[in-house]
Amino acid sequence: MTRSSAADARPHDRRTAQRPPARRPARRCALRARALAAVALLALALGAAGCSLKGAENVNQIAGKQQFVAKCGSCHILARAGTKGIVGPNLDEAFRQGLSEGEARSTVRGIVEGQILNPNPEGAMPKNLVGSATRRDIATYVASVVARPGQDKGLLASAVQAPGAGKPAVEKAGKLQIPASPSGQLAYAAAKASAEVGAVTVEMPNTSGVSHNIAFEAGEHGSSGPGPVLGASKIISKGTATVSLTLKRGTYTFFCEVPGHRPAGMYGTLTVK
Numbered sequence: 370m371t372r373s374s375a376a377d378a379r380p381h382d383r384r385t386a387q388r389p390p391a392r393r394p395a396r397r398c399a400l401r402a403r404a405l406a407a408v409a410l411l412a413l414a415l416g417a418a419g420c421s422l423k424g425a426e427n428v429n430q431i432a433g434k435q436q437f438v439a440k441c442g443s444c445h446i447l448a449r450a451g452t453k454g455i456v457g458p459n460l461d462e463a464f465r466q467g468l469s470e471g472e473a474r475s476t477v478r479g480i481v482e483g484q485i486l487n488p489n490p491e492g493a494m495p496k497n498l499v500g501s502a503t504r505r506d507i508a509t510y511v512a513s514v515v516a517r518p519g520q521d522k523g524l525l526a527s528a529v530q531a532p533g534a535g536k537p538a539v540e541k542a543g544k545l546q547i548p549a550s551p552s553g554q555l556a557y558a559a560a561k562a563s564a565e566v567g568a569v570t571v572e573m574p575n576t577s578g579v580s581h582n583i584a585f586e587a588g589e590h591g592s593s594g595p596g597p598v599l600g601a602s603k604i605i606s607k608g609t610a611t612v613s614l615t616l617k618r619g620t621y622t623f624f625c626e627v628p629g630h631r632p633a634g635m636y637g638t639l640t641v642k
């Protein structure tokens with residue numbers, strides 16, 4: 370059987386991101402049936418290996434959170450992970466109703482694993498984002514925190530640095546380096562920068578794999594601004610993007626122009642003296 374005929378046979382894969390809300394319950398049922406099969410298989414495999422399902426719950430949730438932020442958060446909102454991507458569905462919203470109707474978190478885990486393994490081929494979610502161990506870590510973390518009020522505690526709370534919490538960026542000899550968050554958050558490593566009046570080359574190193582750029586406008590505006598854009602680098606997902614500016618005394622906002630990134634918090638303030 371070819372990949373596409375297999376996909377056609379699955380109701381799960383016929384859905385689209387724009388599916389009207391009224392059809393969601395049907396899809397959830399299809400998802401649930403598949404997930405239950407996956408959970409049953411997992412239980413069988415664990416039984417054969419001589420361990421209990423409880424052991425499966427001990428997978429590395431800290432790594433799961435870090436990997437979720439790195440590989441999933443640029444497209445999905447998950448409140449506990451602090452991610453704000455808007456390309457895909459808000460995961461807290463996607464699972465809240467099912468959970469409130471008694472859906473088990475282990476079922477959610479199966480759905481999330483299944484989704485990572487087999488995203489809708491016509492959708493924007495890439496296939497093969499992570500390997501099987503990471504898939505399990507991510508799914509376990511997501512299932513344990515999704516649609517849960519409050520904040521992560523203990524080691525999970527410090528698993529990922531708060532966005533923009535790095536040291537302020539300072540210009541040196543005409544160069545100002547403002548890295549994109551290496552952990553994949555929709556943020557720069559620093560939310561504050563300073564430079565001297567005159568010509569400056571801004572460099573934005575990006576090791577995250579998530580597409581970003583850096584653009585500037587006059588004034589301190591935060592998550593949305595009036596423009597005009599004074600200068601902007603290219604959008605890159607790896608490497609270093611640069612933009613050259615001539616700055617007057619005052620404050621400026623630097624921000625990412627990829628849709629959704631600035632509103633999610635990818636901006637900061639540059640002070641020029």
Ligand code: HEC
Nearest residue numbers: 386440441444456457458463481484488489492493494498
């Ligand atoms: C490039 C953007 C993108 C990335 C990265 C991404 N997703 Fe998605 N995701 C989507 C889109 C778009 C959809 C809706 C279409 C679909 O189902 O494929 C989706 C759907 C989902 C769903 C189904 C939600 C529902 O309403 O039932 C889950 C669960 C999910 N993603 C989890 C993840 C996890 C976990 C990762 C990281 C391993 C991830 N996604 C990475 C874009 C993305």
